[in-house]
Amino acid sequence: xxxxxxxxxxxxxxxxxxxxxxxxxxxxxxxxxxxxxxxxxxxxxxxxxxxxxxxxxxxxxxxxxxxxxxxxxxxxxxxxxxxxxxxxxxxxxxxxxxxxxxxxxxxxxxxxxxxxxxxxxxxxxxxxxxxxxxxxxxxxxxxxxxxxxxxxxxxxxxxxxxxxxxxxxxxxxxxxxxxxxxxxxxxxxxxxxxxxxxxxxxxxxxxxxxxxxxxxxxxxxxxxxxxxxxxxxxxxxxxxxxxxxxxxxxxxxxxxxxxxxxxxxxxxxxxxxxxxxxxxxxxxxxxxxxxxxxxxxxxxxxxxxxxxxxxxxxxxxxxxxxxxxxxxxxxxxxxxxxxxxxxxxxxxxxxxxxxxxxxxxxxxxxxxxxxxxxxxxxxxxxxxxxxxxxxxxx
Numbered sequence: 001x002x003x004x005x006x007x008x009x010x011x012x013x014x015x016x017x018x019x020x021x022x023x024x025x026x027x028x029x030x031x032x033x034x035x036x037x038x039x040x041x042x043x044x045x046x047x048x049x050x051x052x053x054x055x056x057x058x059x060x061x062x063x064x065x066x067x068x069x070x071x072x073x074x075x076x077x078x079x080x081x082x083x084x085x086x087x088x089x090x091x092x093x094x095x096x097x098x099x100x101x102x103x104x105x106x107x108x109x110x111x112x113x114x115x116x117x118x119x120x121x122x123x124x125x126x127x128x129x130x131x132x133x134x135x136x137x138x139x140x141x142x143x144x145x146x147x148x149x150x151x152x153x154x155x156x157x158x159x160x161x162x163x164x165x166x167x168x169x170x171x172x173x174x175x176x177x178x179x180x181x182x183x184x185x186x187x188x189x190x191x192x193x194x195x196x197x198x199x200x201x202x203x204x205x206x207x208x209x210x211x212x213x214x215x216x217x218x219x220x221x222x223x224x225x226x227x228x229x230x231x232x233x234x235x236x237x238x239x240x241x242x243x244x245x246x247x248x249x250x251x252x253x254x255x256x257x258x259x260x261x262x263x264x265x266x267x268x269x270x271x272x273x274x275x276x277x278x279x280x281x282x283x284x285x286x287x288x289x290x291x292x293x294x295x296x297x298x299x300x301x302x303x304x305x306x307x308x309x310x311x312x313x314x315x316x317x318x319x320x321x322x323x324x325x326x327x328x329x330x331x332x333x334x335x336x337x338x339x340x341x342x343x344x345x346x347x348x349x350x351x352x353x354x355x356x357x358x359x360x361x362x363x364x365x366x367x368x369x370x371x372x373x374x375x376x377x378x379x380x381x382x383x384x385x386x387x388x389x390x391x392x393x394x
Contacts, residue, residue: 001387002036002109004101004135006126007117008093009142010041012062012075020281021195021305022117027069028196028372029379038072038109042097045077076100087154090124094132101129112387113138113167119145120155124162136167136390138383140193141176143302144230147323150183160184167386170379172303173324191382194327195303196372202285202312204364210290220247221350222291222315224284224306225298227254232297232320234260238343239295240269243350247272248295251279251287288313293335293353297346301325311335311367314360318349333362 005026009019029035046060062075078096081088104111114137116126123139130137139162150156163169163185170193171177177190211217225231233250237260240248250260250273257275264270279287288294294310296319303324307317317335319325329335336353338345 001034001113001383002111003113003115003383004104004109004111005037005039005115005117006041006097006101006129007039007122008042009118009122010039010073011068012041012043012073013066014058014061017278017281019117023068023071024198025195025372025375025379026071026115028376030071032376032380034380035383037115038074038104038111040074040076040097040100040104042076042078042093044080045096074100074104086152089121090128090158093121094125094128097125097129098132101133105133111135113383113390115383116140116166118142119159119162120149121158123166124158127162127165130167131165136386137165138168138170138386139163139166140170140172141180141302142172143176143323144300146171146176146179146183147300147302156183163189167390168382170382173327175323175327176302191378193375193378193382194324194370195305195308196375197305197308197312197367197370199312199368199371201282202288202309202367204314204360205286205289207289207314207360210286214286214290216247216249216290218245218247219292219354220249220290221318222249222251222287222294222310223296224251224279224287224294224310225296226252227256227260229256230299232299232341234263235297235341235343235346236295237264237269237273238267239346239350240264240272241267242344242347246350247274249274249276249287249291251276251284253278284309285313288315291315293318293350295346295350296320296325297338297341298322298325299341304328307334308367308370311363314364316353316358316360316363318346318353320345331366332356333358333366335363 009022011018011020043059043062066073078093114126114130116123116139127137169190174192177192181187223236264273288310294317307328320341321337336349338349
C-alpha cells in the first residue's frame, strides 16, 4: 500500500530530535515491506535564517526536501500568525500543503490514504486535504492535541469535525481514546496502538564503564525532555532539596533553562544538577544506562517514549500519574508512579524506588514486551481495512 504521512511533527536536518517518535513508527511500518510512504512535513514560513531569530530562524533553515532513512520528506512552508492565528491554522496549513500533495500525485505517487499525526491543526488540515483529493484519512492522537487543545472552543469543534470525518483514528494510549469518546467521537472508529521502543538502540551496556565515562558518581537521576513548563523539570530540581546526596542530569533544551538554573541556585542544589543540553537520540542510551532512575514529572503525556527507552536500558523510572503514563509504568519492574505531582511527590517516589529497587534485568525484560512489531501489525490491519472500504465506495 502507498501512504502519505502528513504532520508538522517530524524530524528534519535542523531539528533532528523533533518528534522523532513519528519517524520511528513510520520507519518500522515501511520496514515491514508492505508499505511505501512519502512524507509531507510542513514548517512555518519565516524570511530570515540567522540564528539570532531562535526557532523561527531554525524553521527558515529547514530544507525544502530531504531524505531521512530512505524516506523522502518534503517541507512546504505555511503561514503562522502569532497570537491570533490558532483558529485559522488548519485552513492555512491545508492550503499551503495542497500544491505539494497535488505535485506528488502528478508525479505518479497515487497514495491510498493519508496518515496524519496530531489532531490540531495537522489532523484537521489532513481531513480537509483528504476531502479535496478524495483520499481516506487516518489521524493519530498523540497527547496534548486531545488533553489540552479541546479546552478552546473553535479548535474543539474542528477536532470533533475531523474525528467524525476521518476514516479511522489511532490513539497512542487508552486514556486518549476515552477522552476522544467524551468529545463525541465514535468509539468504533478508534484503535489504540501504543508506541514501541527500539530494543536494539536502547539496551543495557557496561554500567560502570558508562558511569566513569560520563563522570557519574552516587545515586543519580536523569530527566529527559524539552525545557518547558509542562515537563516539570522544576519539580525534579525541587525534589533534590529533599534528597540529600542525590544528583540530577537534565537532557534537553528550551526556554526554561535560565529559570531552572536559577531555581537550582536558589534551592542550593546547583552543585548536584548538570544541564546536558540537547542530547542526540543515539547518545541517550549511554545516559539511561548510567543513571539510577529516570524521572518524568510531566503534567501531560500521551505515551512518553522516554520511559520505555530508559527501561530498555535497564533503568527504572519515576513518573507522574497522568494520561497514558500508568499504561507504561504498570509493574514494579518498570518503576514507581508519583502519588502527587509535586517536588515532595517526586522525592517520595524516588525514596520508594530506592527502598525496593528492581533488578535491572527485570526492568529490561519488562520493556521487551513493548517492541514495535505489534504496532506495525496493527497499522497494517487498520490501513488495509480503510483502503478496502474506500475502494468499495468508489
